[in-house]
Amino acid sequence: MDFRKTLLWYNAGLTLMVLYGHKVTSTDDRFMKLAAESTEVLSNKLVTGGGVWAVDIFPFLRYLPSWFPGAGFKRSAVEWKKLIEAFVNEPYEDCKQKIKTGIATPSFTSLAFGNNENMTEQEDFDLRWTTNSMYTGSIDTTGSAIANFVLAMVRHPEVLAKAQVEVDSVVGRSRLPDFCDRPLMPYMEAVLSECLRYATPAPLNLPHRLMEDDEYNGYFLPKGSWVVGNIWAISRDETAYPDPNSFKPERFLEPIDGETKKRLDPRNYVFGAGRRRCPGVHLVEAGLWLVIARIVATLDIRKKVVNGVEVEPEVSYDNAFLRIPSAFQFEIKPRPHVNWDLL
């Protein structure tokens, strides 16, 4: 099966279950496909596809009819609006319908909806879009972290081998790692920390707008300015992380005082800062640990071998706002001694 599809199944599946109580049972799931197509539009076409839209610079272009040469943005906008509306409305309406007929699986929407049959139009709008913003916020970011983990394991077999020794010694081979094992696996914890630091799924954060005039290092910043927190620069700070472009989980195992440990912990910045800090942080932090611990326990990940020679995976990223690695070559196989019947 295509690795990217499997990854999407995990990301979208978890989020659809938590937010709408919807269980994804195949890669053909309608809501999952809508998410994949919409996030592609949002992150690759609207934001970075071709950079800037001419209509943003010359607003008069919006008066051109859509058949006019050069007014392709109008046709795309109509198409994308329809797609995004389906992405926002369909899982929400499906969940609402199930709540009304009493067959809804508990979820964020069903809990927020409660017994409120008489939700106002505004409340309905708020819930619909809040849920969708979590759905949008979770898919590519989580996908980026996992894909970067797999890429790191392909490039650093010694890290995977060390993590497998730890998981085997703590968990054994007849069950999957679970949260009760987490405190006993410091190396796995360091691998997750290094993955978050190294991947920095959202390197430029989301822009924040100043609510009042401010000053920073002598610069006057007027109310309304956009401020972009450079998460990437923090993650690559050589004074905090020597040799920052290398993937080295061991850097998180060095004996340091509690204050420094807190300062270096990437969980304190890769999810943003302040009131708008990522609300999915607890879900995703726990989920990522479980996913990588279970991958380490059950799968071998290796460089692809062509004609007896290992192929070094090419490292590149499609998009500057979300660091999802472009397709890379590797091999992934069940570990030979895992007793799948017991798992």
Ligand code: HEM
């Ligand atoms: C590795 C995974 C993730 C990373 C790295 C990540 C990172 C971020 C960052 C950097 C922001 C901007 C914070 C700021 O403005 O200071 C953000 C916002 C947000 N994230 Fe996440 N996120 C992840 C997963 C998730 C998940 C799983 C969910 C939902 C279940 C989620 C929902 C959101 C939402 C709704 C916002 C907007 C918050 C607001 O503007 O008030 N994210 N995330």
